[in-house]
Amino acid sequence: MADTAKRADPPVRKRADARRNEQALLDAAATVFVASGVQAPVREIAAQAGVGMGTIYRHFPTRADLIIAVYRHQVQACVEAGPALLAAAETPHAALTQWIDRFVDFLVTKHGLAATLRADQQGFDTLIHYFLDRLVPVCAQLLQAAVDAGQISDDVDARELMRAIGNLSVGIEGDPDYDARRMAALLVAGLRVST
Amino acid sequence: MADTAKRADPPVRKRADARRNEQALLDAAATVFVASGVQAPVREIAAQAGVGMGTIYRHFPTRADLIIAVYRHQVQACVEAGPALLAAAETPHAALTQWIDRFVDFLVTKHGLAATLRADQQGFDTLIHYFLDRLVPVCAQLLQAAVDAGQISDDVDARELMRAIGNLSVGIEGDPDYDARRMAALLVAGLRVST
Amino acid sequence: MADTAKRADPPVRKRADARRNEQALLDAAATVFVASGVQAPVREIAAQAGVGMGTIYRHFPTRADLIIAVYRHQVQACVEAGPALLAAAETPHAALTQWIDRFVDFLVTKHGLAATLRADQQGFDTLIHYFLDRLVPVCAQLLQAAVDAGQISDDVDARELMRAIGNLSVGIEGDPDYDARRMAALLVAGLRVST
Amino acid sequence: MADTAKRADPPVRKRADARRNEQALLDAAATVFVASGVQAPVREIAAQAGVGMGTIYRHFPTRADLIIAVYRHQVQACVEAGPALLAAAETPHAALTQWIDRFVDFLVTKHGLAATLRADQQGFDTLIHYFLDRLVPVCAQLLQAAVDAGQISDDVDARELMRAIGNLSVGIEGDPDYDARRMAALLVAGLRVST
DNA sequence: TATGAATGAGTGTTCATTCAT
DNA sequence: GATGAATGAACACTCATTCAT
Structure with missing residues (x-):
């Protein structure tokens, strides 16, 4: 079971993180879009979400x-x-x-x-x-x-x-x-x- | 009347090239605006008009x-x-x-x-x-x-x-x-x- | 003490290259200041340091x-x-x-x-x-x-x-x-x- | 005599204009230097003197x-x-x-x-x-x-x-x-x- | 000779995107 | 994966200097 957990959990954990990040990004983007428009600098959105810019590009390539x-x-x-x-x-x-x-x-x-x-x-x-x-x-x-x-x-x-x-x-x-x-x-x- | 025209022209004469440039700029801008929108780079308009960038700023400060x-x-x-x-x-x-x-x-x-x-x-x-x-x-x-x-x-x-x-x-x-x-x-x- | 050092270092580690760059910039700026004065173009300093211009602005906004x-x-x-x-x-x-x-x-x-x-x-x-x-x-x-x-x-x-x-x-x-x-x-x- | 006048006068007249311009430039420069320092833009001095920029370069090459x-x-x-x-x-x-x-x-x-x-x-x-x-x-x-x-x-x-x-x-x-x-x-x- | 329009190199600054850590 | 440092293209704007008129 420990083995199973080891194999199964990490991917899930990762996904949990990733999802959290994705949601944070969506919330942040919604906020920033209202404040600065949909053309707002990527940095601004990343900062609002509290994540790195690379994370945005990972989740949302464009x-x-x-x-x-x-x-x-x-x-x-x-x-x-x-x-x-x-x-x-x-x-x-x-x-x-x-x-x-x-x-x-x-x-x-x-x-x-x-x-x-x-x-x-x-x-x-x-x-x-x-x-x-x-x-x-x-x-x-x-x-x-x-x-x-x-x-x-x-x-x-x-x-x-x-x-x-x-x-x-x-x-x-x-x-x-x-x-x-x-x-x-x-x-x-x-x-x-x-x- | 020909005389009047003659007298009226000289003050304008000096700007023969300037006017040519102004018109060239207007034409160029009209063209570029169509192609790239009114936010087109200043350089692009200048290039299209065949003039230097400074010339744009002289004729049209903003x-x-x-x-x-x-x-x-x-x-x-x-x-x-x-x-x-x-x-x-x-x-x-x-x-x-x-x-x-x-x-x-x-x-x-x-x-x-x-x-x-x-x-x-x-x-x-x-x-x-x-x-x-x-x-x-x-x-x-x-x-x-x-x-x-x-x-x-x-x-x-x-x-x-x-x-x-x-x-x-x-x-x-x-x-x-x-x-x-x-x-x-x-x-x-x-x-x-x-x- | 080695332990303490180990614990203290990591937060600083991430900036190994950043610090290198910052130092390179300081060295470059010192050199360029001597050669061209403190008003030397940003580009010159960046070139001397071997970094992009953005890096200067990141480390030293003004x-x-x-x-x-x-x-x-x-x-x-x-x-x-x-x-x-x-x-x-x-x-x-x-x-x-x-x-x-x-x-x-x-x-x-x-x-x-x-x-x-x-x-x-x-x-x-x-x-x-x-x-x-x-x-x-x-x-x-x-x-x-x-x-x-x-x-x-x-x-x-x-x-x-x-x-x-x-x-x-x-x-x-x-x-x-x-x-x-x-x-x-x-x-x-x-x-x-x-x- | 008319001949002499023709030959002698014009250069003198010209010089009178030139001198007037030179003096105007000196006055203007003095004023501008006080207001904006000796590094003030050439244009500013020319404008203050009411002459073209070329005139400055003619009288004072540097x-x-x-x-x-x-x-x-x-x-x-x-x-x-x-x-x-x-x-x-x-x-x-x-x-x-x-x-x-x-x-x-x-x-x-x-x-x-x-x-x-x-x-x-x-x-x-x-x-x-x-x-x-x-x-x-x-x-x-x-x-x-x-x-x-x-x-x-x-x-x-x-x-x-x-x-x-x-x-x-x-x-x-x-x-x-x-x-x-x-x-x-x-x-x-x-x-x-x-x- | 005087004018000032034109030129264009120079410079500061921003920001999307990449990539080493 | 996540981070954020680094990159560098892009752009606006200024101003010394030249040169057609």
């Missing part, structure tokens, strides 16, 4: 990997909210509106994250695709439902809409008079077919 | 000065288009739509410029204000006309709208399926009061 | 930090020599003379260091204060002893004297016929009350 | 040439004061003291000039030699008179003394508690043979 990991849960929640809202809301368009609202909420509370949905940053393609790959299908489902209900025209692409919403949610902190949620709502309202 | 100079004419044209469209269009809302369309056109053809309308860049306040100070009043005039015509509700701030449009026009190049003009049109459509 | 580190030991030795000389010399004035001599010795062998005691360089206040804060009290003690012994008048300020000696020790290399020690001795001689 | 020209008159006055003081003062040593006092006065009122008497600045050899070549003989004369009068020992070199005084006069502005005149007087006092 910055995109780290950002994805930081927001994975919230993205997932957003994904899951789609069908739920569709089931609960009075109309598909109302569900869409609420879901977009939720998405904007998510973006604006994560300083700088929305900026990563922009395409002109080199190296962020991975990141953009990760988010869009997960959220676009949900959005598409909501859109389709609204189309089927005759509430909106069928000529809007889910991906394009997500990009637009992402853009609208950019750079909030500097301007307290800019309400991304409101702007997004206007855009969604613009989707309606005149009846 | 980056904002250069960006403003690059887009000054186009901004002015945009400003002047407002009243013209208002006079020509069938309804105020149509004028607004067309003007926004023109604004987006301007932004999306100038890679990276739209990004400067974001607030989270330090040191770009001057720039943002320059653009907004000129365009917001025009937008406000168009909005008010539409409000007066009962076409849209009166609860939209011109500055907020400009910011939204600016955001929608960000990061186009990476995604050929994203049509900023369309998205902007949707947002403007969303302004309409249901009749 | 230039003053580096200069202080380079001369710390010698300043300390000078500080400690004061009381020793006072105890050993025949008279307080003799002790003062010898101590000043030692100080000049220190300064003239460190090219450019004396120049840092000048006040007209911006950003060197820290440095000047570091040196003066340590040496002025010693000088004051020696002065007071001489005053008490009736050898010199009591109207000389230690800080002022240090500044004067520092100035006298400046810019030696260019003129082999200039003997700072001699000049300093004359000044100290001038302190004597005529008897 | 910085040393400009500095020399700026202080030529005062140096000359200092030179002439030597014999005068020797004739007027009670003793040669008193004359020496007064002359040194005058020299220090000259230096400390010219910000940064004293620093140029230091040898560790590259390219200032010309400057140093210009000043010393003129002042050392005067100092030597005063020293010799004092030696002849038995007031001071004969082992002090005039050039060395001038260098020492120059050094003592360096970097005054930053320290209101440093009195260069006093320090110089102490040094001169130290020259006296004990009687």
Whole structure:
């Protein structure tokens, strides 16, 4: 048994450490992203986490990997909210509106994250695709439902809409008079077919 | 008149090369901004213009000065288009739509410029204000006309709208399926009061 | 005791190379200071030490930090020599003379260091204060002893004297016929009350 | 006559302009040297004089040439004061003291000039030699008179003394508690043979 | 001859990334 | 594995000096 323990424990122990580090990094990154944006220096994140910089590179080889990991849960929640809202809301368009609202909420509370949905940053393609790959299908489902209900025209692409919403949610902190949620709502309202 | 021209020219003459350089810089900057964004290294712009770096600093002490100079004419044209469209269009809302369309056109053809309308860049306040100070009043005039015509509700701030449009026009190049003009049109459509 | 040593060493071990680098930097800086003055380019010092520039900034964030580190030991030795000389010399004035001599010795062998005691360089206040804060009290003690012994008048300020000696020790290399020690001795001689 | 005028006048006219410029430059340099030291940017001096930078280079190819020209008159006055003081003062040593006092006065009122008497600045050899070549003989004369009068020992070199005084006069502005005149007087006092 | 625009080497400083310990 | 020291490319900015006008 001692033998078994010896063989089994160390890897587990290591993994325990590693996991602790990974979690520390995620927490630290979340904090730093809020304070300094997702482009914050690697050092800053490492320092906040209390680990070496090498540890970041081990767990998250690219910055995109780290950002994805930081927001994975919230993205997932957003994904899951789609069908739920569709089931609960009075109309598909109302569900869409609420879901977009939720998405904007998510973006604006994560300083700088929305900026990563922009395409002109080199190296962020991975990141953009990760988010869009997960959220676009949900959005598409909501859109389709609204189309089927005759509430909106069928000529809007889910991906394009997500990009637009992402853009609208950019750079909030500097301007307290800019309400991304409101702007997004206007855009969604613009989707309606005149009846 | 020829005489007058002759007398007026000399003071300007001295800068024949200087003006050539200034224009070369503006052209170079416009090109580089498209290729690498408005944050492109000073050296790159200087190289593209075929001048030394010091020359940039002489003509445009800060980056904002250069960006403003690059887009000054186009901004002015945009400003002047407002009243013209208002006079020509069938309804105020149509004028607004067309003007926004023109604004987006301007932004999306100038890679990276739209990004400067974001607030989270330090040191770009001057720039943002320059653009907004000129365009917001025009937008406000168009909005008010539409409000007066009962076409849209009166609860939209011109500055907020400009910011939204600016955001929608960000990061186009990476995604050929994203049509900023369309998205902007949707947002403007969303302004309409249901009749 | 071997055990204690073993336990004490490890925390220091990790920095085996760092310490080597730090020492290399101190040596290199001392050399370069002699050749090019304390204002020598950071790159030159890094090259002389065979390290990257970042390494200098890691170890010595400001230039003053580096200069202080380079001369710390010698300043300390000078500080400690004061009381020793006072105890050993025949008279307080003799002790003062010898101590000043030692100080000049220190300064003239460190090219450019004396120049840092000048006040007209911006950003060197820290440095000047570091040196003066340590040496002025010693000088004051020696002065007071001489005053008490009736050898010199009591109207000389230690800080002022240090500044004067520092100035006298400046810019030696260019003129082999200039003997700072001699000049300093004359000044100290001038302190004597005529008897 | 018209011919003569044509040939003779233009060069004279030109010289009048050139002289005006030269004087303007000297005035400007004197002003700027006080404000920013003798190492002030060429541009600053040109701007103060209201001329182009090329004009400075035409009149004063090197910085040393400009500095020399700026202080030529005062140096000359200092030179002439030597014999005068020797004739007027009670003793040669008193004359020496007064002359040194005058020299220090000259230096400390010219910000940064004293620093140029230091040898560790590259390219200032010309400057140093210009000043010393003129002042050392005067100092030597005063020293010799004092030696002849038995007031001071004969082992002090005039050039060395001038260098020492120059050094003592360096970097005054930053320290209101440093009195260069006093320090110089102490040094001169130290020259006296004990009687 | 005067001007001042242009040049570009020089310098400080930051920070992503690697790798010896 | 984890650490964080080291690297060095990248960049902004200054200013002495040259030279076209």
